[in-house]
Amino acid sequence: MGIDLEGKIALVTGSSGGIGRACALMLAKAGAKVAVNYLGSKAQAEEAAQEIRQAGGEAAVFQADVTVPEQIDAMLRGIQKQLGGTVDLLVNNAGHMVQRVPNIELTEEHYSRVMDVNMKSTAFVSKAVLPGMRDKGYGRIVNMSSVAAHNGGGPGASIYAASKAAILSYTKGLAKEAAGSGITVNCVSPGFIGNTAFHAAFTPDAARQATVKSIPLGREGTPEDVAGAVLFLLSDLASYLTGETIEVNGGMFMR
Template identity: 65%
Template sequence: MNTIDLTGKVALVTGSSSGIGRAVAIRLAASGAKVAVNYLKNAGDGEETVRTIRTAGGTAELFQADVSKLDQIGALVSAVEAAFGTGIDILVNNAGHLVQRCSNADMTEELYDTIMDVNLKSTVFVTKAALPGMKAKGGGAIVNLSSLAGHDGGGPGASVYAASKGAIVSYSKGLAKELAASGIRVNAVSPGFIGQTAFHATFTSEEGRKATVGRVPLGREGTPDDVAGAVLFLVSDLASYLTGETVEVNGGMFMR
């Protein structure tokens, strides 16, 4: 029987102090990976993620960085490689944010840049920074977090966010072709309505939540661990012949 063993692998999960990122970091560590936990503002939440991993016998270190800023991205990747003494094997570009709901009529250039930077720019340039070390190791796995919004345009005031997440899918396909010869696989995960996250606690009303869950064929909202399971599969050898794909984790709300 095949089992997932990531022993000896170094994984960087951006935006992993809470929610989906935290669940991914914990899952990877439970399978043996040494995990770099990244946070932007909430050090306490980041420390809790690291503490949870270590209590379970795993290995994790905490790193602060704004992954929408190029200088901080370079410093983050360098710090991770120095802390673990080797390049990154697994990169999960999880950091992202709706920022705020805003109609196109009210969209400003500043808000547009902020949304695109935290979602798409961060993914592109964290990947760029990690690639030299990954190529030096002869291969690796990258998973980029998209969203159901990237397929259906999202809810009210989310058009630019949806565009950034749709771009993640296209970027992942192009990058998969670019890096295949280097032994690096690139895939995306597209979550649907995932509860237990700050995203919906901030941007979704209880009425909206109930209405959305009512449209889910599997009859429930997803959990961060549902997404983490898909990420774990994609970075493992079980997915060794899978690249350029987008895995939909939405309980059947969207089927391709």
């Protein structure tokens, strides 16, 4: 049984690179029209959209800071105009650790930036797409957590870990609220995923090698590994799953 998303409109936040880009490409291959969202990497976002079009899919690029509700609303108006409808499938991928900050050095500015880009963006993009999904009696939302939500993260990442743990709980709460409208809400929790800007910026090579050695499957993950789980949760194969989290970590954390 193949996965067919033909006729569905998908929004993937933060999809100019890494996991978000892999999700956008995979959803397009399954037939969805894809809204590629970016904050500052316009060229990369255009490249992702062009790759989708060259493969015969449909994509449009939208710049928006998804921590700002007014920009989210403007993006959704653009999606409706350019892709011909409201969002059916949402992947709340946008997120960042910003930088490693020990708690003894924590500032209110850092706390707010991390919580906003991870938790606030997830909540307010979800809020913005819910009316359209409710009107159709159908919708799929996938949020992006992290193994850090379970283990507290690495040095200086406690606020990031807390924001990702909040997403786990939010997913369950929203799943309960939305279930009566035919909307499922689930979560993906990646472990150590290579080929991403996150680890290029925050993980020294020695730490990377040590982490890979601790993974039972013996390798770091790829953005496509995460995108496969996202695709499953957005498909009809997962129509009876809601409020759940899939751990994509090669066995480094098992529940």
